[in-house]
Amino acid sequence: MRITVVGTGYVGLVTGTCLAEIGNEVICVDVNEEKINKLRNGIPPIYEEHLEEMINNNLAKNRLKFTTSLERGVKLSDVIFIAVGTPPKSNGQIDMSQVDEVAKSIGKYINGYKVIVNKSTVPVGSANRVKNIVYLNMKDKSIEFDVVSNPEFLREGTAVFDTFNGDRIVIGSNSEKATEIMKEIYESFNIPMLITNPESAEMIKYASNAFLATKISFINEIANVCERVGADVKEVAKGMGIDKRIGNKFLNAGIGFGGACFPKDIKGLMQIGNDAGYEFKIVKKVLEVNNAQRIKPVEMLRRLFGNLNGVNVSILGLSFKPGTDDLREAPSLYVIKELQSDGANIKAYDPIAMENAKLVIGNSMTYCNDPYEAVEGSDVVVLLTEWAEFKKLDFNRVKELVNRPLIIDGRNTLDSNSLKEKGFEYFGIGLGDASVENTGPKESRIIRINQKKACVL
Ligand SMILES: NC(=O)C1=CN([C@@H]2O[C@H](COP(=O)(O)OP(=O)(O)OC[C@H]3O[C@@H](n4cnc5c(N)ncnc54)[C@H](O)[C@@H]3O)[C@@H](O)[C@H]2O)C=CC1
Numbered sequence: 001m002r003i004t005v006v007g008t009g010y011v012g013l014v015t016g017t018c019l020a021e022i023g024n025e026v027i028c029v030d031v032n033e034e035k036i037n038k039l040r041n042g043i044p045p046i047y048e049e050h051l052e053e054m055i056n057n058n059l060a061k062n063r064l065k066f067t068t069s070l071e072r073g074v075k076l077s078d079v080i081f082i083a084v085g086t087p088p089k090s091n092g093q094i095d096m097s098q099v100d101e102v103a104k105s106i107g108k109y110i111n112g113y114k115v116i117v118n119k120s121t122v123p124v125g126s127a128n129r130v131k132n133i134v135y136l137n138m139k140d141k142s143i144e145f146d147v148v149s150n151p152e153f154l155r156e157g158t159a160v161f162d163t164f165n166g167d168r169i170v171i172g173s174n175s176e177k178a179t180e181i182m183k184e185i186y187e188s189f190n191i192p193m194l195i196t197n198p199e200s201a202e203m204i205k206y207a208s209n210a211f212l213a214t215k216i217s218f219i220n221e222i223a224n225v226c227e228r229v230g231a232d233v234k235e236v237a238k239g240m241g242i243d244k245r246i247g248n249k250f251l252n253a254g255i256g257f258g259g260a261c262f263p264k265d266i267k268g269l270m271q272i273g274n275d276a277g278y279e280f281k282i283v284k285k286v287l288e289v290n291n292a293q294r295i296k297p298v299e300m301l302r303r304l305f306g307n308l309n310g311v312n313v314s315i316l317g318l319s320f321k322p323g324t325d326d327l328r329e330a331p332s333l334y335v336i337k338e339l340q341s342d343g344a345n346i347k348a349y350d351p352i353a354m355e356n357a358k359l360v361i362g363n364s365m366t367y368c369n370d371p372y373e374a375v376e377g378s379d380v381v382v383l384l385t386e387w388a389e390f391k392k393l394d395f396n397r398v399k400e401l402v403n404r405p406l407i408i409d410g411r412n413t414l415d416s417n418s419l420k421e422k423g424f425e426y427f428g429i430g431l432g433d434a435s436v437e438n439t440g441p442k443e444s445r446i447i448r449i450n451q452k453k454a455c456v457l
């Protein structure tokens with residue numbers, strides 16, 4: 001099939017490349033000339049595992065093309081995926097200007113029947129919105145087209161894997177013809193398809209992201225209570241997750257969620273509710289909990305040091321999660337801002353996100369070439385992203401290099417017992433005894449359950 005994908009960000013580029021990989025002729029369009037020039041030379045502007053080799057493979061087979069000409073993209077394809085950004089405006093509302101712009105151009109250049117696919121995360125009613133904009137901009141009103149909603153569920157860092165191994169493909173369509181074409185495109189992925197109407201498909205996307213974010217804030221609140229009562233949130237999550245109705249995914253407590261989508265889509269869902277005259281209460285709290293959680297390591301340091309002025313803090317991990325160089329809404333940005341306002345000296349290292357970090361954070365902290373350089377002379381090591389390489393560090397060497405062997409593990413990812421054996425002070429999030437809440441003189445400790453009273457079942 002001849003397919004055009006508009007927008008070569010995380011979603012558009014991965015979708016376009018994967019659709020080419022299964023044999024389609026794909027044109028990827030972007031307004032950003034620099035990105036397109038790089039992509040023509042096989043260089044992806046983002047980091048995603050396997051993406052570069054797949055782009056080069058499909059460029060070589062002539063199945064994948066990159067252009068800035070949306071006109072070519074519209075005229076030469078039967079199906080047009082819209083995968084441009086839908087960022088939040090400063091008031092939290094969803095900015096639809098990129099989608100509207102693309103819809104206008106599709107209307108202008110449309111030259112025959114097309115299926116237009118909303119792949120971007122867009123508010124309920126957007127399939128109709130795109131339909132109207134396309135129609136208004138068409139010269140020849142007799143040309144037929146359909147707009148379907150096909151939300152994306154890939155995660156950054158595992159985007160290629162997720163595209164081929166997703167749990168479901170959702171197609172929101174009011175047209176049988178368009179539905180059949182969409183089914184044909186996705187048939188070989190062998191992923192269950194849910195066919196529904198566009199409004200439900202649009203809502204499925206927001207509801208899914210908001211639910212996942214809710215799970216995270218929920219377990220983080222459980223962690224905050226665990227600290228005060230001597231329970232271990234990792235054990236609690238394990239025990240909860242065995243119940244199939246709850247499931248064991250997205251129950252990792254830590255410093256909360258970041259990324260381009262959860263915070264944005266929660267605000268988006270609140271707006272969708274507001275516009276429909278309904279105040280969405282739960283997700284508002286989810287965001288509030290997350291805002292506090294992401295700066296929790298700083299609160300812990302304030303408690304441990306009193307005054308952070310002049311304290312040498314080494315940060316391991318800057319991206320909002322492992323496997324990506326994306327820093328959008330990363331908890332690290334908030335931690336660094338707070339630490340800087342307290343006068344701490346910061347050295348940082350991330351395996352992939354250093355270049356992005358320099359652009360976003362600037363030269364107000366020291367960027368290191370490896371984790372050992374980052375921890376040298378530190379008063380505290382703070383782990384913010386659970387990159388696999390941090391687990392494999394030679395902690396004996398780390399101990400030699402630091403001023404004080406103190407670790408705050410914002411992702412509960414390191415082996416606390418082994419670190420303690422090596423002589424480190426170790427604090428995680430919600431780990432009972434390994435909580436900052438439980439340090440200091442006994443009388444200042446917050447309620448502790450007498451663990452001997454606990455029943456063993
Ligand atoms: N990043 C993610 O993991 C996921 C994102 N989404 C949604 O997918 C959409 C896209 O997200 P990302 O790929 O992260 O965005 P992004 O910001 O990385 O990429 C968007 C691309 O669209 C291009 N663009 C903007 N206006 C254009 C126009 N008029 N014509 C052609 N290209 C244009 C931009 O230059 C940019 O390269 C958003 O709605 C997002 O919420 C959905 C699932 C996962």
Ligand SMILES: O=C(O)[C@H]1O[C@H](OP(=O)(O)OP(=O)(O)OC[C@H]2O[C@@H](n3ccc(=O)[nH]c3=O)[C@H](O)[C@@H]2O)[C@H](O)[C@@H](O)[C@@H]1O
Binds near residue numbers: 261
């Ligand atoms: O709409 C989107 O953009 C995407 O948003 C998320 O994907 P993503 O943001 O890439 O990453 P996740 O793996 O979901 O992690 C998001 C954040 O939650 C945090 N997280 C995740 C899981 C967990 O148990 N605990 C936790 O704190 C991560 O550290 C990260 O900061 C969803 O998982 C995707 O299904 C969705 O397509």
